Structure formats: C-alpha cells, structure tokens
Amino acid sequence: MMVGVKQRYRYRLYRHPHQQVALAKAFGCARVVWNDALAKSRELYAAGEKSSYPVLAKLCITQAEQTPERSWLSGPSVVLQQSVRDLDQAFRNWWASLSGKRKGPKVRAPRFKKRRCAQSIRFMSHVFRTGERSLTLGKIGTVPIEWSRVLPSDPSSVTVIRDASGRYFASFVVEVEPKPLPANGKAVGIDLGLASLAVTSAGEKDRPAEVSALCAEASPASAAAPQAQAERFPPPCRCSAEGGSTSASIADKRLDFLHQLSTRIIRENQTVVLEDLNVSGMLKNKQLARSIADAGWRQFRTLLESKALQYGRQLVVINRWLPTSQVCSTCGHHDGKKELSIREWQCPSCGAVHDRDINAALNILTAGLAESQNGRGAAHKSTALVAAGWEAPTHPIAEASPCPA
Ligand SMILES: [Zn+2]
Numbered sequence: 001m002m003v004g005v006k007q008r009y010r011y012r013l014y015r016h017p018h019q020q021v022a023l024a025k026a027f028g029c030a031r032v033v034w035n036d037a038l039a040k041s042r043e044l045y046a047a048g049e050k051s052s053y054p055v056l057a058k059l060c061i062t063q064a065e066q067t068p069e070r071s072w073l074s075g076p077s078v079v080l081q082q083s084v085r086d087l088d089q090a091f092r093n094w095w096a097s098l099s100g101k102r103k104g105p106k107v108r109a110p111r112f113k114k115r116r117c118a119q120s121i122r123f124m125s126h127v128f129r130t131g132e133r134s135l136t137l138g139k140i141g142t143v144p145i146e147w148s149r150v151l152p153s154d155p156s157s158v159t160v161i162r163d164a165s166g167r168y169f170a171s172f173v174v175e176v177e178p179k180p181l182p183a184n185g186k187a188v189g190i191d192l193g194l195a196s197l198a199v200t201s202a203g204e205k206d207r208p209a210e211v212s213a214l215c216a217e218a219s220p221a222s223a224a225a226p227q228a229q230a231e232r233f234p235p236p237c238r239c240s241a242e243g244g245s246t247s248a249s250i251a252d253k254r255l256d257f258l259h260q261l262s263t264r265i266i267r268e269n270q271t272v273v274l275e276d277l278n279v280s281g282m283l284k285n286k287q288l289a290r291s292i293a294d295a296g297w298r299q300f301r302t303l304l305e306s307k308a309l310q311y312g313r314q315l316v317v318i319n320r321w322l323p324t325s326q327v328c329s330t331c332g333h334h335d336g337k338k339e340l341s342i343r344e345w346q347c348p349s350c351g352a353v354h355d356r357d358i359n360a361a362l363n364i365l366t367a368g369l370a371e372s373q374n375g376r377g378a379a380h381k382s383t384a385l386v387a388a389g390w391e392a393p394t395h396p397i398a399e400a401s402p403c404p405a
Contacts, residue, residue: 189365
C-alpha cells in the first residue's frame with residue numbers, strides 16, 4: 001500500500017473586524033512564547049541540560065503567566081502550547097538533519113520570530129472545524145474563508161498566517177493519495193541560475209520576462225537586509241526581502257509561476273535532475289540578488305519534491321560540485337573556468353557551440369542519470385565526464401519533506 005503524501009493547501013481568510021484583536025493577540029502571544037522557549041532552550045543546552053516540551057511549556061507558559069513581565073500572556077492556550085510543541089519539533093528536525101537522519105534539504109536551527117515578519121499560529125485538528133464558507137478556530141471564532149479549491153482530505157492541522165501586507169491565509173496540511181502518472185522514460189536536467197531561474201537540458205529558459213522584472217524589482221529591498229549578506233542562505237522570510245503589498249503580489253506571482261513550471265516539468269518527465277542548492281547557489285552567485293533567487297529555488301525544489309512524490313516521478317539531486325559550466329556536454333572536453341559574462345562558447349575539441357546554461361543543464365542531466373542508474377548503465381558521456389575530472393555524484397533523493405512549517 002502506498003503512503004499518502006503530505007501537502008499544504010492554502011486559502012484566503014477574511015476575518016471579521018471584531019476578530020482582529022483576538023487574532024493579533026494570539027499571534028503576539030504565540031510569538032513571545034516561541035521566543036521565550038527558544039531562549040530557554042539555548043540556556044538549558046548551554047548548561048548541558050536537555051529541553052523538552054513539558055519543561056518548556058511549564059517554564060514559558062504556566063510559570064511565566066504568574067510573573068509581572070508575562071502576566072498579559074493570554075490567547076488560546078492551545079495556540080501557546082502548539083507554539084512550544086512546534087519549537088520542540090523544529091529542534092528535533094534540525095538535529096535529525098545535522099546527524100543525517102533526516103533526508104532532503106538541510107534544516108536550519110530554529111530562529112527568533114520578529115514582530116514585523118509574517119505571523120502565524122497553528123491549530124491541530126481537534127481545535128478547528130471547516131464549514132461551507134467558514135473556518136471555526138478555537139477561542140477565535142468563525143472566520144470567513146474562500147475555498148478556492150476542494151480540500152482533498154481531512155486536514156491534520158491548519159496554520160493561520162498574516163502576511164507582511166496584512167492579508168490572512170489558512171494553510172492546511174492534508175494527506176494526498178499519490179497518483180502515479182504513466183511512465184514516459186523522459187529525463188530532464190535543470191540548471192538553476194539568476195538570469196534564468198531554471199534552464200532545462202531541452203533548451204528551455206523558463207522565466208517569462210514578467211517574472212524576471214518582478215524579481216529584479218524585489219532585489220534592491222534585499223540589499224537592505226543585512227542578514228542576507230551575512231548568511232549563505234537567508235530564511236524565506238517574506239518581510240526581510242520583501243515588504244508591503246507590492247512585494248506580496250510579487251511573491252504571489254512568483255509562487256504561481258513556480259507552481260506552473262514545476263507541474264509541467266514533473267508531468268513531462270520521468271526523471272528530473274537538479275543540482276543541490278548548497279552547491280549551486282554558493283558558487284554561481286555572489287550578488288545580493290542571490291537571496292531572492294535562493295528563496296525562489298528553495299520553493300521550486302520543494303514543489304518539485306512534493307509533486308514528484310505525488311505523481312510517482314524520480315527527482316535526483318546531485319550533491320557534489322561538478323564543473324557543469326566547464327565541460328563540453330557533447331564530447332566531455334574540459335575547457336576550464338569561464339567568467340559569468342561568457343554566455344556562449346565553442347568547444348575547441350569537437351567544435352560544438354554551447355549556450356552556457358543549456359550546456360550546464362545537459363551535464364547535470366548526464367550526471368543525474370549516471371547516478372540514478374547507479375553506475376551500471378552509465379552513458380559513455382559520463383565516463384568522459386569522470387575522465388575530465390568529475391567526481392561521481394552521490395545521494396539520489398528518494399523522499400522529500402513536502403511540507404516545511
Ligand atoms: Zn566538445
């Protein structure tokens with residue numbers, strides 16, 4: 001029997017004016033409890049002790065409510081408890097990722113939540129109820145919802161989000177039956193870049209001018225976020241890189257575009273090969289615009305992972321750095337380093353003329369196919385690639401983490 005695939009389904013919420021205060025309070029209290037519990041966990045670990053949900057809930061909710069500094073702490077207790085549970089889980093995910101027990105993209109350590117960022121509270125299934133045009137949340141009340149598509153199954157939880165521009169959303173976690181598509185034997189390699197978000201080995205440069213312009217518009221804002229420079233991969237935090245309603249619509253359009261692109265790629269191909277972001281992002285892009293691209297790539301990869309699971313496709317992520325821009329995809333000749341400004345080059349060995357990104361995508365495909373066939377039936381090209389100084393790629397990604405919190 002196949003296991004269901006967890007997915008998120010998101011809908012627009014329209015709160016009643018009188019619910020604004022209750023919601024704002026719940027967001028604020030959940031955030032403070034999360035931050036207190038995070039600070040406390042760090043203290044405990046620094047002292048060599050272990051933090052756990054019961055300990056944190058006692059310290060940061062029950063006992064905190066008795067202190068003058070936190071006497072105002074109210075809001076639905078289930079929401080506060082959930083905040084501590086989620087923090088506890090975030091720590092576990094992080095450790096599992098560090099130790100290699102958790103597959104998929106690396107999980108970051110839990111971070112403090114900021115007031116100016118998107119706010120969220122989570123309700124487990126026993127404290128919310130869905131109605132024909134509404135969502136009833138424990139201690140908050142009945143909130144109008146726009147069911148833009150049908151929920152495929154009973155949700156296990158809902159996260160209520162207020163984005164940086166003040167819009168409300170309900171994001172449900174549901175289990176979806178996998179619907180494997182008929183195998184078609186096709187394979188594609190994808191090169192992730194800045195000029196084009198995704199270039200395929202089939203020669204498609206998948207980023208409409210519109211999306212390109214939208215992202216360029218969003219990049220100056222990212223320059224204002226100092227953490228974007230300090231960290232290799234800033235969190236996909238909507239407000240550090242993008243603030244206000246203009247950016248919210250940019251983010252919406254980008255997500256829309258990524259949805260369409262990932263669906264099409266998964267439908268058309270049996271095997272999809274990507275380079276690991278930790279490698280490709282670090283080496284190829286040194287500009288600030290990278291932080292915007294990072295967020296897009298992460299979203300894109302997450303979408304590809306969850307759709308691959310749902311439709312029975314294979315996603316291969318090559319984890320090791322390969323000189324994809326330096327090797328001729330036709331003959332395997334290693335032509336040395338190429339500046340980013342060189343968009344096209346001719347192989348001195350076989351004479352093939354290459355578009356830089358398409359050539360890279362072809363090399364990614366070859367490496368991924370060699371990997372997925374486990375070296376057995378590796379194409380002659382891959383032998384040439386290894387001879388040209390490529391290392392054998394590792395770790396096909398069989399499972400994904402389709403629903404990041
Ligand atoms: Zn060549």
